[in-house]
Amino acid sequence: MAKVKPFKAVRATRDKVALVSSKSYEIYETDHLNAKLDFNPYTFLHVINPGYKYHQDKVTGEQRFKLVHNRYLEFKEDGYFTQDTKAAYYLYKKITPNETFCGIIAATSVADYHDDIIKKHEGTLHERELLFEDYLKNTGFNAEPVLLTYPDNDVISDIVKKYQAQRAEYEFTTTDKDLHFLWVINDDEDVVKITEAFRNIDTLYIADGHHRSTSSCMLAENLAKNNPSHDGTEAYNFFMSYLLPESQLCIYEFNRFIRDLNGLSSEEFLMELDTIFKIENKGLELYKPKEKHQFTMYLDGNFYALTLRKSAYEFSDALSKLDAQILYQTVLKPILGIEDIRNSKKIIYSQNKSGGLELKTKVDEGSFKVSFGMLPTNIDELKSIVDGGALMPPKTTYIEPKLRSAITIYEF
Template structure:
């Protein structure tokens, strides 16, 4: 059964929160990053990237220690302040098209080990080791693992009632997202919601597999440290999570001419030329393709006789086994430099532009997976192919910090 705990978060003061919090470091363009670091001394990016000012190249361990020191500086300057009592937090993000509301808690590493917290994504050992060392030396975590729980009216009603109160803070980001945070530090309320979650059989990781595995290694190194036995998590009902696809861009046709490549596709797909009409798939096992100035619709021929194997029925698996591997000779989806990915949040016209400019020879447009596929894979201990899903919401760094 799922175990959650309250914790004493370190948070920006109410007057500074809009200046402190930031997106994930990788989400910024070079120009955006420079602007934030040059002109906003309160940005949490200064904690994440403390060597920026001197543009120095340092070892991983030295950088992690600099992160820790800069974090301590922010606390000494009262930019970040620790709550006096353990609490759980309700966080709401409202965008132009979506609204997400979830619980920020500490989740149990033991639950991850015993598969109460279920996984669907393969991790890379080197990334896990780096994250573990980062957590060890920085001694905090501010990017929660995103997890889902089954729709639950009791939790939904409780969250609704709590969010009718005045939020601890409210602020808007430069991406025109409005963020709210409510602190729940009443022991009776905390005990009540812990009891509700203790009756939920499983939680499912949506985003953050590497963080959880790194936390597992850290807890093994410090078995007596209760803080390291838990990890910052954002729990959200599965009916509100948003799953986008990752589209594929390939640099060349692996020696195929255009007519020969299309002919080869026809052994597994019904190929329809859409010419200049941008094509977005409207159902599973349909694919879009952009090649040499034209869009195509690819309909998988075996869809009527598909197996009950949830992994083999994934669109990302189908396109890998029918096109990327046998025709384009792409074996390693993570590391092959001939393939790149665009999230489904980006327009397919961006994909078209990159092909038209000659950076890539062909682009493939996929239909997004859904939470039921993710759960089915996790329940059967199966792993999604790399870059199968781009999942929202995304949490802002520096808004809630969990100290390890």
């Protein structure tokens, strides 16, 4: 039973939201970020990059977080942000040139995370957890929701359709040609229906935002310990999430690029692979896997089709059937000597939305010796692995939608 509730969001005024909201600041390269800061006084990037006001690029740590809080207060004082007076759910729709996403922004429970009602599919780095917890503690807000997914639900779907037929509170287009809508759901009857519908859902799955959710839970524990009046209703007992039905989630694969063959020649490497895979040389033909347990490999100017020899590999659980895990267990670790796939400098990852051509171009440029591609993981695989108590290998899934900052802001 998932505990989901409405909240009083801090939001940009309707006339400024297109200028205020931004992509996650980590996405921007330096020149692009500076251009945004130079020419848009309303962008939320000014809040996240507070040192820009003082022409200081190197403000870090707790000092930076306190300045973020100060810039945030300035945006509120200047009237760029206002807070809703009534708790609401927020229906957010994003239309890209290729996809449409429509889900509900809500407050989700820290207790559900601890009780495994909200489940994660990948591990986190403790250093990043601590860093973001410190950020939340000093700023007092979160402007980027965690992306959660849930089984399609008729009750929620009917309410979503009802509001999409009405005029949106926000409707704006961004320069990447994405169209954004936001509806405020604060009708008492609809709020109750949404709350009860989620209460009847057994499990929510984190699709994106693992560090944010973990850090929010860490902060809640610490604040609760230091609050003698703690009763579980405080805002810090929840974190902001964007809840999207499973049918709308888009999952892409990550390609793997390896810098060397661990001392092997190309011929020796192919001979090692031959014991595990059926190998077909496709030459310059861009090969794409057609089913699970097939892989694309690019080596020495040729594409190869690799098909797992089932006699050479044992399926023991859901994780063992995952293509990313198969590649790690049969090639990356035993042959190429890559033990720590999260931190090894011998491997990099790149999300595959370009149709696989990058597998060739990055290797041909000379920085890498071999590359691998595979089919994307599907939601059923993700859920079966998580429900079995396992975590997926790093860089297994690239999941969309990627959400903008400051569409709604959650204070605690």
